[in-house]
Every structure is written in structure tokens, then in C-alpha cells.
Amino acid sequence: MNQFHIRDCVTDMYVAAMRNSKEMKMDKEKSLLEARNITFQYSKDTRMILKDFSLTVSGEERMGLVAPSGFGKTTFCKILAGYEQPDAGEVLLDGIPLSSYKGYCPVQMIWQHPEQSVNPRLRMSEVLAEGDEVEPRIIEGLGIEADWLNRYPAEISGGEMQRFCIARALGKRTRFLLADEISTMLDLITQSQIWHFLIEEVQKRKIGLLTVSHNDELLKQVCTMICNLEENAETPRCS
Amino acid sequence: MSDKQQEHTHMHKVNSTEGGREDALGYDEGGVHEHSHHHGYARNEHIHGHAAADQVENTYPHEHEHGGYDHQHHGHYHNHHSHKRGETILEIKNMNISFTQYSKGFRQIQLPVIKDLNVTICAGEMVAVVGSSGSGKSLLAHGVMGILPYNATMGGEMYYQGEPLTPKRIKKLRGNEIVMVPQSTSYLDPLMKMGPQIKKGRKDEKTAKKLRTIFKRYSLDESVEQQYPFELSGGMTRRALIATAMLDDPKLVVADEPTPGLHMNVAKRTMDHFRELADMGAGVLLITHDLELALEVADRVVVFYAGTTIEEANAEDFAHVENLRHPYTKALWQAIPQNGFTYVDGVQPYVKDMPRGCPFGPRCSYYTEQCSESIPYQRLRNGYVRCCHAK
Numbered sequence: 001m002n003q004f005h006i007r008d009c010v011t012d013m014y015v016a017a018m019r020n021s022k023e024m025k026m027d028k029e030k031s032l033l034e035a036r037n038i039t040f041q042y043s044k045d046t047r048m049i050l051k052d053f054s055l056t057v058s059g060e061e062r063m064g065l066v067a068p069s070g071f072g073k074t075t076f077c078k079i080l081a082g083y084e085q086p087d088a089g090e091v092l093l094d095g096i097p098l099s100s101y102k103g104y105c106p107v108q109m110i111w112q113h114p115e116q117s118v119n120p121r122l123r124m125s126e127v128l129a130e131g132d133e134v135e136p137r138i139i140e141g142l143g144i145e146a147d148w149l150n151r152y153p154a155e156i157s158g159g160e161m162q163r164f165c166i167a168r169a170l171g172k173r174t175r176f177l178l179a180d181e182i183s184t185m186l187d188l189i190t191q192s193q194i195w196h197f198l199i200e201e202v203q204k205r206k207i208g209l210l211t212v213s214h215n216d217e218l219l220k221q222v223c224t225m226i227c228n229l230e231e232n233a234e235t236p237r238c239s
Numbered sequence: 240m241s242d243k244q245q246e247h248t249h250m251h252k253v254n255s256t257e258g259g260r261e262d263a264l265g266y267d268e269g270g271v272h273e274h275s276h277h278h279g280y281a282r283n284e285h286i287h288g289h290a291a292a293d294q295v296e297n298t299y300p301h302e303h304e305h306g307g308y309d310h311q312h313h314g315h316y317h318n319h320h321s322h323k324r325g326e327t328i329l330e331i332k333n334m335n336i337s338f339t340q341y342s343k344g345f346r347q348i349q350l351p352v353i354k355d356l357n358v359t360i361c362a363g364e365m366v367a368v369v370g371s372s373g374s375g376k377s378l379l380a381h382g383v384m385g386i387l388p389y390n391a392t393m394g395g396e397m398y399y400q401g402e403p404l405t406p407k408r409i410k411k412l413r414g415n416e417i418v419m420v421p422q423s424t425s426y427l428d429p430l431m432k433m434g435p436q437i438k439k440g441r442k443d444e445k446t447a448k449k450l451r452t453i454f455k456r457y458s459l460d461e462s463v464e465q466q467y468p469f470e471l472s473g474g475m476t477r478r479a480l481i482a483t484a485m486l487d488d489p490k491l492v493v494a495d496e497p498t499p500g501l502h503m504n505v506a507k508r509t510m511d512h513f514r515e516l517a518d519m520g521a522g523v524l525l526i527t528h529d530l531e532l533a534l535e536v537a538d539r540v541v542v543f544y545a546g547t548t549i550e551e552a553n554a555e556d557f558a559h560v561e562n563l564r565h566p567y568t569k570a571l572w573q574a575i576p577q578n579g580f581t582y583v584d585g586v587q588p589y590v591k592d593m594p595r596g597c598p599f600g601p602r603c604s605y606y607t608e609q610c611s612e613s614i615p616y617q618r619l620r621n622g623y624v625r626c627c628h629a630k
Contacts, residue, residue: 158372160373160586186371187530188574193582195580196580214503217576220576
């Protein structure tokens, strides 16, 4: 009886180990970014921004996020990218807490206001160097002109600056990209241009994409699935 | 950016002290006031009739559901407008603005940021100037208001109600007949309560009463008067800024990019408020990068590319791409997600290396030799276009 029990345990462990290694193999092919039961508020007297919120994005997905104003979309992106720590819950990348990744963060966020997310005292070439060895192919693909590299942020337009911010986030170790209303300040042609490039790039490199936008038509064009936070229900749809 | 803001607040202060001085010197301020009031009254009656009619058909835009912002609604607006397009309020002819910059030591260079800009605004009409960021469209607003930075020079002709709008004249008119709703909410004085700030120091009961009416219409609570700008949310500050503009029964409202960073519904609501100003008889010049939003409210759209007006179209023209005139405008239309989401390669040229002739030339599929020459702004199908291939 006793012996049997031990053997059983060993078998269990063996099976678990097997399953783990299998899962790990699977993970290598398909990365997952998970937010588990996130609860967050900025300070004790302000309102609770996120409560017990969970969401999973896979590396082959382009997910669109729709939510009313003040829901906490930007806050959620900040938590996913590791800029903020949740009060409860955790962010896992391939099952491992995001905070345990040292050095370059594989989850990169592109902000809504490019002029507020670059150091005004750095030349644009130095802004790009903040990224993780951004390939010349990306710089070219985003239509960044060599002449802009020597300029300071004050000397280029918002649309041009956003291209740099996107390039900076597409470093070689980036595996997930969070795009928080990145094209609201752009004109329609630039918006379309940048999104076409981004879609191709994340598809090629199997980078997972989470897009926040108020523009439903844009999300339909960009995303493979749209998640409406108001109802907290995922409505998968093809685009 | 912060420079510009400073400039503006500075101007604001200059303005108010001037008003004070006029008072002290015993200028016939009362007379002027009466006069403007007269106008105000005449128009007010008009407003009332109008508002009543509006209320029957639909409640004020901010009270109704925005999901149902259908085309019919627009159609109604537009038809309405073509009827009562009144006198010409503002006419800008061949405006050009250039900056003096230092390059390599003490050598000065002239950077032409805006050239050949043409816009006309009539009473009761809302004209949107649509251009991408970096096209110099904010300068247009600053040029009209006479608050360009010191190193900018402006050329061309500008007429307000048929008479030239000189720097001296604009100084007198801005803040009462001509008002600007600035781009950033940080244009407000952070150390002044909203009420006194909007009333510009006037303490009479009439102004106070009017402000209460305006606040009510924009669903701002009366307590807002006692609050400081930092205590208001983004949307509330926007509405307060519009209230500032409305207090004086303006004849011309210049709105410079009034909706950045606002949520879609709030942005639409803000636009509706401007539409209301136009419906009351003011001319509204809306400067924005958001074509889709502009189309919801504007009567006419002036398309601005690399510092030049390349097309002027009626808002209805955007219903079908064939009705549009310039290849750039067509490309803009086709880039709208639901209209194909296509794009053209390249970027808007920088002022320093502007191509000769058509600024869109290098990106245009219709480009020929002819395009590198000077291209006239000509009338075409109830609008204007600056393109030699437009049909």
C-alpha cells in the first residue's frame, strides 16, 4: 500500500515534469502576456481604477481594447509594461512574473503623447538609441528621414516624433507591444501608413499587440480580436 | 510650446490692463459697450427663435445620445445653413507667415511656414481648416489674433467685416468681437477662480446672470465659478473655455485644435458647442487635424498641406470621393479606416526643403512637369483647388 502510494507520487511528479517541459516548449513557440486579477488605485483616497481585472494576449494576436473614458486603459497598459505595480494580482509573461525579467523589458508601451515621452534634451538619434538595437530596416520602414536624426524633439512635428517613439519600442527583444491611442494626433494618411507598417512588423516577428483606441473602425482594420471592457466580455472576431 | 503659452497669457494680461486703462482715461467705453449690446440684442432675438425651433426637434446636443449622430441630422444642419449664410465676417487672402531663424552663427534665414493661404468665413458658418501636425495651422489662428511670436512676419491681406484687419484693429476687437479658444487648457490663469476669470473682472449683475445662463447650457455647475482651473476635469475646462468665448457675443470664434486628448464623445460634444455658436450667427474658424470630426459639424473644409491651402470643399463633398478635387484630399479620404485604409508613401515636406510648385507633387501619382511650376488656386465645382490636374 505504502509502496504503491510512493510510486503513485513519483508518477505524478514525472507526469507533472513532462507536462511542464511540454508547456515550456509550447511557450517558446507561442508567448503569452497575462494580467491576473489586477487591482489598482493611485492612492488610498482616490477611486479604485481597476478591480480584479484579468486579460490574456497571445503573441500571435492583435487585440483591440475598447472602454469608456476614465476606465483605466492607460493605467492598465502602464501596469502591463511594468511602469506601475498593481495593488493585487500579477502580470505574467510566459507564466513568469514580469518583474523577474531583468534588463530590457520585453513588454514595450507606446504612449499617446509622443512629445511627453521623449527627453527634450536628447537629439532624435539618441532617443532612438534608448531602444534595444533598433534595426535600420524599422527606421526606414517608418519613414524616418536621416535629416531628422540630428534634430531635437522641439524641431520636429508630433507625427514625426511618434514614428521615433514606435521605432524605439520595436527593439530586438520586444515581444509585446502596447499601443495606447498612438494615432489620435496623426493625420489620416500618416495613421494608415504607420499602422500598415506596424501590422506587418508584429506579424513577422510574432510580437503580440494590444491596441487601445476609441476609433472602432480603426480597430476593425488593425486587430484580430476586439475586447470590450465595459461588458468585460471578449468578443473574438476576424478582421 | 511653453513659450507660446507664455506669449498668450502675456497677451491676455496686456489686454486686460488696456481695458483698465481705457476705463481710467474715460474713453467712451459705455458707448462702445452699448453699441455691441445693441448688436447682441438683435442677434439674441434671432437666437431665441432659433433655439426654440431647435428644442422642438432635438434637445441641446450635449443632452442627447451621441451614438445616434446620424447623417440625417447633419443634412438638417447643412440645409439649414446654406439658407442663412450671412455677410462675410473674415476674409484672408494670400496670407503668408515666415519665421526668422539663425543658422550657423549670425546668419539669418527666413522660413516660410505658411504661404498662399486663403480662407473666407461668413456669419453663421463654420469653416474647418484641416491639416496634419506640423503643417503650420496653429500659426493661422495666431496670425488672425495678432499674437504671433516676435520673430514671425506676416504678409497678405486680411479683412474683417469688409475692412482691413490691422494690428491696431485686432487689438481692439480681440477678447470681445473676435475670440479665440486656445489649443491647450493650460492657457487659463491657474491662480484665478473660474468665475472672475471668465467674466474678465466685470462684476455687474448682467454679466453674472449671463454667465449663469451659459453655464447652464453647457451643464456646468454654478459652483464651478468658485473653483480654480486645476479642480476641473479636462472636459469641464474645455466647456469653461468656450463659455469664456461666449460671454461677449462674439462675431468670430477661432478654435485652435480644441479637442486633442479628449475622448470621442467629449470631443464630439465640444464640436457641437462650436456648431451652436455658428448657429447663433457667429463665424467659426475651426483649426484641427481631425478630418472625420470636422466633417460632422463644419459647413466647409479647407484642406491645408505643408503650409498651403490646396482645396476648399463643402462638407457634403466628402460623401463621395469623386466629388473631391485635389489628389491629397482624395488620399485623405481613402485613408479613413472604413473607406479603404490605404495610404500614400512619403511624408509632408519640411519647410526647409519644400519642393517647387505643388507641395504634394513628390507623393502624387498624377505628377507631371507642370506641377513644379506655380499653380493657381482656382474655382472648381463650388469649391477651390490648387492642382493642374483636377477635374
